Amino acid sequence: MYTFFPDLKQDHMHKHIKMPRSKIVEYHDDEKTAEYWNKIAQDILKKQLNRQINTGVAKNVILFLGDGMSIPTLAATRVYLSQKTKQSGEENELSFEKMPFTGLSKTYCVDRQVADSACSATAYLCGVKANEATAGVTAAVELKDCEAMRNTSNHVFSIGRWSQLKGKRTGVVTTTRITHASPSGVYAHIANRDWESDSLVLLDGFDPDLCHDIAHQLIHGETGAELNVIFGGGRQFMIPLTEKDEDGNRGLRLRRNLIEEWEDQKAKSEKSYQYVHNREGLLGVSDNTEYVMGLFAGDHMDYNLDRSPEKQPSLEEMTVKAIKLLSQGENGYFLFVEGGRIDHAHHATRARKALDETVEFHKAIQAALDITDAEDTLIVVTSDHAHTMSLNGYPDRGNDILGIGGMGTDDLPYTTLSYSNGPGYRQEENGIRHDVSKDDLTDKDYRYPALVPLWDETHGGDDVGIFARGPWAHLYSGVLEQNTIPHIMAYASCVNDGENACT
Template sequence: MPALAACSSTSTTAPPPAEPRAEVRPKNVILFISDGCGPASFTMARAYRRDVLGRDEGLALDPYLVGTVQTHAADTRVTDSAAGATAFACGVKTYNGAIAVDTLRQPLGTLVEAAEARGLATGLVATSTITHATPAAFSAHVPARGMTAEIAAQQITRGIDVLFGGGLRDYLPVAEGGSRQDGRNLLQEARAAGYTVATTRDAFDRLDAAPALALMAPGHMAYELDRNGAEQPSLAEMTRKALDLLAGDPDGFFLMVEGSRIDHAAHGNDAAGHLHDILAYDEAVAVALAFAREEGHTLVVATSDHETGGLTLGRSLDGRGVYAWYPEVLAGVRRSNEGLAKMLEAGADPAAVLRAGGLDPDDLDAADRQALLDAAEEGDTGAFLARYNDVIARRAVIGWTTTGHTGVDVNLYAFGPGADRFRGNQDNTDVGRRLADLLGLDLPAA
């Protein structure tokens, strides 16, 4: 490892250096990934919590900011989640779309495989489908992220102890309401391999031993703003359950937890959906930090694979830069874009949809109101949401510059034994390599 500046002495009268102390290594590692969450997004979440919710203590992550991460892929400066997750899981740069394979499409050893080989327990938790790019790169090897049927088939054969998320459709054949063309029922195969399988909230709550597979939505799980707690657990609840099931392993564990849909909301330029999934992610981090403080041998690392949306706080309005932004505009929003779209498609009154979105129809300027009502009338949900998001963004004085990803560096947080190793600005592949090194894992051999 590179010497830390703080460890070197420049004084000629200093005593001879002590024997280097044995480096403290973690027994357990919890890696949090906030998909598509850049620095401005964390600022937005913190300001909302402080100024709207009245909670002054900052984000759970805030005290543990140690550095920043460069996110570029092998083939472009703007990564996707597949190349980004492969960098963390395998410590290697690859092309956008690659799931734990290199630029020659050859499989790369992952942290999960190396951990399993060393006898550690392993777990993956996501709010997207469990076959989505980030969890996939920790559990499968395919040349293209869209190969979700193959990803599902691979991820139940790796001895992973905990798999929680959405994505039931990828596990079931077409004849049973799924999307698999090969007729396989992977839930049955998982049960035969020893997994306890949960597809409902009640069954999830009853899980009390690993290996456990919980797929609680046909596709992605709900955005936090839309989530019905009777049907789906929160990311914090899934994290707590994963820790309950993994912590008993005497060899330690590796757990990856992803706030997956932070990214999806940013793709849609859905500010409130983005915000509430970040707050839910931070609550999940708080659960892990409490566990780590109590347990004493657990390293918690949190970072993002990339920024999404090009979010800015403050923007130009009518050609003039405005020196303000207003998180309170988001306070009245009770549904994500996805939730508003469902209301529209179910034939709800457009005025009621706008109110659920935090807008009073009588308080809109005439052009906005007409455009929104016209789009609703024509059943053009995309046009409705684009106009709605633009109204919200102008009122909050926030900006979005893309519906895709951007190339800015992302935040890196670390707490626990080995946290010092993550100081400074580093490449995303360094994060994966350092985690492997701290756990004594051999990635290339995996």
């Protein structure tokens, strides 16, 4: 067995070293018996055998997007969720992991092995792969190519627009700025994801009157203007530098208050509408309101661990309100919901916040599952790309997922969760690795260790999961190109041209 490494012995391969432990729970004694595991396997087998395929029409479609929600993030979150209540976690399931059909999505973009959130949004929303940092356009548009962006033959439209053209209500919910990369894929056609306001277009040397920014397209674009629900952060990108928002944040636009223009637009259409800026306002909106814009922060919404419940609604609350509002339409709806700050926490190597944001995402999906009918509502849960966080070592069962995972050959501990790169990098001192046992691992802002120093941790190129329930959910199986995702939704809800569930 050790022909090439004669000095190694088997007992050295998995040597049990005494080390600091942070064990939360013990596993159950029944798990030591074969009967326990055989029963679990048989129960799962029966469930698989009884699984029914739904080939009806999806009146409603909800796409949940966990930004940066890699497979390791799911595994770690299962444990984190249970350990918050002092329960075992490895065998736990998140709400969407209980969905009957699963697959994998290949996330590369036309010009990148590892995707960003804009080109990937173009894939899973518009059905076409694009170049890095561009959204709602084909790969004929390169980064910052304003002229190519203005060429409408290069525009691609989202499942949101396809649904609007069939008379369905549509909505976007996110915990990021409403003009950020992922939500922009629903309504914008942009050559640079950073062009969220006219001032940022001008900063790159282009005329914002010719090359319309993302916020402008949200209010005045053909898709954006028809959105019934707009929930997220990003007020500063909607108002001019001369004005302040409800929290005292100065605007970032050169001119024009787009919130007021949205209100004027809806007033002229003689449709019921309401703009809200906090949780109280959101909960007070009548479900019969046809158009609602809720902007709950000047920038991104706060992480859940930092959020003031009196001020900002949770992702679950925004999701439930959006579904109630959209359900008033006779022809059904399309809703895009993004748990966007999973990604931001990973970029900062703040693993605790990344897992907590994933729990909030799980709660929002459970709420949607509870108030919708699998017979007529297709719910798809996926991610745009992975991250470099790994779950590693040989920690004991029930060990704190955010704690120490093992000991290195240098007799220093390492954390169960760590990153390939990012701001959590610690430089060795005198050739000695940093001792993480001296750190406060309970700090919500603790930066988990990284191998390579970077200001921001990068995305990962791994495949990501797809989970589905409802009409034609069984088509989300196998390993799929990411741009297949909206085509299946369109087939199931009959908003595409050509063959679909209705024909």
